[in-house]
Amino acid sequence: xxxxxxxxxxxxxxQEVHAKTILLQEGKISRTMFFIEKGCLxxxxxxxxxxxxxxxxFEGDKVASIESFRANQPSLYSIESLEPCxxxxxxxxxxxxxxxxxxxxxxxxxEHLFKRLLQSQKTFYSYLKNNPQQRYEELIExxxxxxxxxxxxxxxxYLGITPVSLSRIRxxx
Amino acid sequence: xxxxxxxxxxxxxxQEVHAKTILLQEGKISRTMFFIEKGCLxxxxxxxxxxxxxxxxFEGDKVASIESFRANQPSLYSIESLEPCxxxxxxxxxxxxxxxxxxxxxxxxxEHLFKRLLQSQKTFYSYLKNNPQQRYEELIExxxxxxxxxxxxxxxxYLGITPVSLSRIRxxx
DNA sequence: GCGATTTCTTTACAATTGTTATCGTCCGGG
DNA sequence: CCCGGACGATAACAATTGTAAAGAAATCGC
Numbered sequence: 001x002x003x004x005x006x007x008x009x010x011x012x013x014x015q016e017v018h019a020k021t022i023l024l025q026e027g028k029i030s031r032t033m034f035f036i037e038k039g040c041l042x043x044x045x046x047x048x049x050x051x052x053x054x055x056x057x058f059e060g061d062k063v064a065s066i067e068s069f070r071a072n073q074p075s076l077y078s079i080e081s082l083e084p085c086x087x088x089x090x091x092x093x094x095x096x097x098x099x100x101x102x103x104x105x106x107x108x109x110x111e112h113l114f115k116r117l118l119q120s121q122k123t124f125y126s127y128l129k130n131n132p133q134q135r136y137e138e139l140i141e142x143x144x145x146x147x148x149x150x151x152x153x154x155x156x157x158y159l160g161i162t163p164v165s166l167s168r169i170r171x172x173x
Numbered sequence: 174x175x176x177x178x179x180x181x182x183x184x185x186x187x188q189e190v191h192a193k194t195i196l197l198q199e200g201k202i203s204r205t206m207f208f209i210e211k212g213c214l215x216x217x218x219x220x221x222x223x224x225x226x227x228x229x230x231f232e233g234d235k236v237a238s239i240e241s242f243r244a245n246q247p248s249l250y251s252i253e254s255l256e257p258c259x260x261x262x263x264x265x266x267x268x269x270x271x272x273x274x275x276x277x278x279x280x281x282x283x284e285h286l287f288k289r290l291l292q293s294q295k296t297f298y299s300y301l302k303n304n305p306q307q308r309y310e311e312l313i314e315x316x317x318x319x320x321x322x323x324x325x326x327x328x329x330x331y332l333g334i335t336p337v338s339l340s341r342i343r344x345x346x
Numbered sequence: 347g348c349g350a351t352t353t354c355t356t357t358a359c360a361a362t363t364g365t366t367a368t369c370g371t372c373c374g375g376g
Numbered sequence: 377c378c379c380g381g382a383c384g385a386t387a388a389c390a391a392t393t394g395t396a397a398a399g400a401a402a403t404c405g406c
Contacts, residue, residue: 047302054301067291076298110283117290118240124297125249128227128333129220132393151353160301165393167355305363325384338363340385 008098008105009035012088017081024079030068031092036061039085042154043077053158056082056146066116069095082150132161133169181271181278182208185261190254197252203241204265209234212258215327216250226331229255229319239289242268255323305334306342 012035017023024030026046034041041057043065054077057063065075069092090098099105126135136159140147147155156166185208190196197203199219207214214230216238227250230236238248242265263271272278299308309332313320320328329339 045298045301052301054298067287067294070287076294110286113283113290114240114243114286117286117293120290120293120297121240121249124293124300125218125227127297127300128218128225153353162394163354164356164395168393171355324382326382335364336384337365337386341363344385 008102009088011094011098012090015087015089017085017087019081019083019085021081021085022078023081023087024065024068024075026076026078027074028068029072030065030075033062033064033069033090033092033095034079035088035090036063037086037088039081039083039087040149041079041081041085042150043079044157045077051157052160053154056143056150056154056158058145058149066113070113082154127160132159132165133172135159136166136169181275182261184267184271185263188260188262190258190260192254192256192258194254194258195251196254196260197238197241197248199249199251200247202245203238203248206235206237206242206263206265206268207252208261208263209236210259210261212254212256212260213322214252214254214258215323216252217330218250224330225333226327229316229323229327229331231318231322239286243286255327300333305332305338306345308332309339309342 014037023034023041024032036057036059038059040059041061041063042053043055043057043063044051044053046052063079065077065079067073068075099109126138130138136155139155139159152166153163156163159166161169187210190212196207196214197205209230209232211232213232214234214236215226216228216230216236217224217226219225236252238250238252240246241248272282299311303311309328312328312332325339326336329336332339334342
């Protein structure tokens with residue numbers, strides 16, 4: 001899956017960051033793409049001072065505000081570390097070079113984009129169809145490692161509810 | 174915007190349908206793409222017998238379950254006419270031909286896919302950030318024609334609430 | 347090691363939405 | 377022209393979630 005990815009992994013630079021480091025701020029243009037070697041990240045949006053987590057990322061994931069990275073537009077969300085991380089980073093510039101020089105990367109990017117669309121739609125439909133309790137149960141089913149690894153208030157914000165409400169749901173079970 | 178689109182409009186076949194015609198059923202693989210000449214469509218998902226509308230389409234829009242159309246996977250949603258419609262349709266086969274023979278169409282499709290990702294994300298974030306009342310007000314702001322043209326219970330299902338709740342929200346204003 | 351911070355739970359109350367049912371209006375087909 | 381279905385409003389009640397505040401436990405940083 002990330003086979004092609006490995007081909008230009010040597011272009012990356014190693015970077016270590018503390019927990020709670022903002023790697024990309026909402027509204028800024030994404031100039032860097034990250035590959036997680038160790039640790040985890042989240043993306044989140046600001047809503048009147050209240051944070052809403054939109055996604056979690058773990059070892060092996062590549063993370064960027066693709067929309068921003070690709071179109072040079074302000075990112076709709078922030079990217080932040082949740083744990084101390086070891087990251088491999090590549091700049092937009094270097095990535096452009098790779099795009100033009102390494103065959104197949106372009107197609108892989110498109111496939112990646114397509115998968116993101118599917119994922120985004122799937123998450124969206126889960127929101128439409130299920131209530132918070134059902135979404136929590138779905139999370140336990142499909143991504144148990146998230147429950148075990150991520151502090152609950154982040155999960156609550158990911159589920160679209162308050163930590164109080166998540167605590168109640170957990171007690172109902 | 175649809176400039177390139179016009180270039181192969183002659184490949185389309187005209188089709189007239191009644192209101193409430195299912196053009197693609199959830200779970201089936203999309204083999205046809207539609208261009209709306211007159212009328213409007215909606216996409217919706219089935220949730221335990223309850224319909225949830227995910228999007229509305231009007232004159233000038235092109236509609237397909239792109240994800241299904243492109244990857245030959247079962248569609249996650251149905252496509253249905255809300256009014257009597259005049260449609261221009263193209264089969265997957267003919268579309269493939271166009272893709273290979275007409276230069277630039279491929280890039281246009283990718284751009285279209287990218288825009289769908291952005292749109293999908295935007296709608297999703299609106300769900301995350303806003304309550305039903307705010308989403309209704311946003312709808313009035315940004316897409317007033319939808320309010321005027323579409324029966325309320327479809328709008329309610331689009332907003333993720335019951336018709337009863339939408340009626341209450343309208344009365345609160 | 348220890349104080350400060352973070353995280354989670356609990357409580358009480360308010361606000362919103364869902365559920366079910368009834369009723370009136372409008373519109374189109376036979 | 378009339379009947380039936382579609383559509384929207386309303387009411388009463390239940391269930392869920394949000395809000396604010398307080399406290400206990402765990403964890404972090406120095």
